[in-house]
Amino acid sequence: MISFCNGDKIGALTDRNGLRPGRYTITKDNFIVFSSEVGVVDVPEENVAFKGQLNPGKLLLVDFLQNKVVENNDLKADIASELPYLQWLEE
Numbered sequence: 722m723i724s725f726c727n728g729d730k731i732g733a734l735t736d737r738n739g740l741r742p743g744r745y746t747i748t749k750d751n752f753i754v755f756s757s758e759v760g761v762v763d764v765p766e767e768n769v770a771f772k773g774q775l776n777p778g779k780l781l782l783v784d785f786l787q788n789k790v791v792e793n794n795d796l797k798a799d800i801a802s803e804l805p806y807l808q809w810l811e812e
Contacts, residue, residue, distance in 0.1 A: 722757055722775070732782040735775050743775035747790065753783055 722743050724733045733743055733755055745755040746762075749770045754762045775781050782791040791799075 724755070729786050730782055730784050732780060733775060734780045735777055737778040742777070743781070745773050745775065745781060747771040747773075751788075753790070755781070 722733060722735050722741050725731070735742055741757050743755055743757055744759050745753060746764050747753050747770045748764055748768050750768065754764060755775075756762075773781075779793045780796050781793070782796050783789075784791055
């Protein structure tokens with residue numbers, strides 16, 4: 722698992738084998754807990770908005786400027802559309 726941050730965004734990704742999957746909890750009061758193990762931080766169930774797991778080859782991104790979690794497929798589509806990769810391959 723690799724974590725990264727640039728001040729505006731924070732994220733994590735796992736390798737394609739997913740030997741150490743990441744688990745995360747998003748709380749109703751806008752906190753996110755991300756770790757390779759469950760239970761690192763106790764979050765009362767009534768405060769849990771969402772629980773997820775970062776599966777092999779997946780990305781998790783929290784955008785503080787947009788105040789949202791960017792889903793894996795949306796993030797990869799945005800990155801893929803930034804430059805004309807298909808055109809470059811065809812040329």
